[in-house]
Amino acid sequence: MPGSALPSLVPGHANLAPELTEIHALRTGLRRAPRNTAILRAGDGGVRMRTLLDGWAFRCRILDDGRRQILGILLPGDTFGLETLFDQPTQASVQTSTALTYFALSSTDLASAFELLP
Numbered sequence: 001m002p003g004s005a006l007p008s009l010v011p012g013h014a015n016l017a018p019e020l021t022e023i024h025a026l027r028t029g030l031r032r033a034p035r036n037t038a039i040l041r042a043g044d045g046g047v048r049m050r051t052l053l054d055g056w057a058f059r060c061r062i063l064d065d066g067r068r069q070i071l072g073i074l075l076p077g078d079t080f081g082l083e084t085l086f087d088q089p090t091q092a093s094v095q096t097s098t099a100l101t102y103f104a105l106s107s108t109d110l111a112s113a114f115e116l117l118p
Contacts, residue, residue: 030101030102031101031102031103031104032099032100032101033096033099033100033102034096034099035097035098035099036095036096037095037096038093038094038095038096039094039095039096039102040080040081040090040093040094041090041093042062042089042090042091042092042093043089043090044081044084044089044090045084045089046081046084048081048084048085048105048106049079049081049084049104049105049107049110050080050081050102050103050104050105051077051078051079051103051105052074052075052077052078052079052080052100052101052102053076053100053101053102053103054076054100054101055076055096055097055098055099055100055102056073056074056075056096056097056098056100057073057074057080057095057097057100058071058072058073058074058094058097059071059072059074059080059092059094060092060093060095061091061092061093071092073097074094080094081094081104085110
């Protein structure tokens with residue numbers, strides 16, 4: 001999918017640099033998640049940085065007594081899962097508050113982005 005097709009898929013995409021649009025659209029693809037879905041769980045591995053494009057989510061952890069503690073709200077433009085790029089498990093879960101769109105960028109693609117946009 002060329003970067004020029006992205007406008008029809010994601011509102012607010014125009015804020016991405018054209019080079020990054022190409023990297024995201026061609027290598028990682030966009031991901032969608034419905035409301036009330038865990039898109040990252042505490043302890044997950046994998047090597048992906050994720051950026052929220054549309055919708056709302058929140059970081060949370062489950063306490064020993066079973067209650068959920070909300071650690072922060074994620075809005076479009078926020079990144080999450082950065083610790084996985086450094087081979088560390090995630091410390092908190094991320095759950096959707098609304099249906100949302102995000103992309104995941106691998107460490108290889110992140111290095112390419114740094115080369116394109118020093």
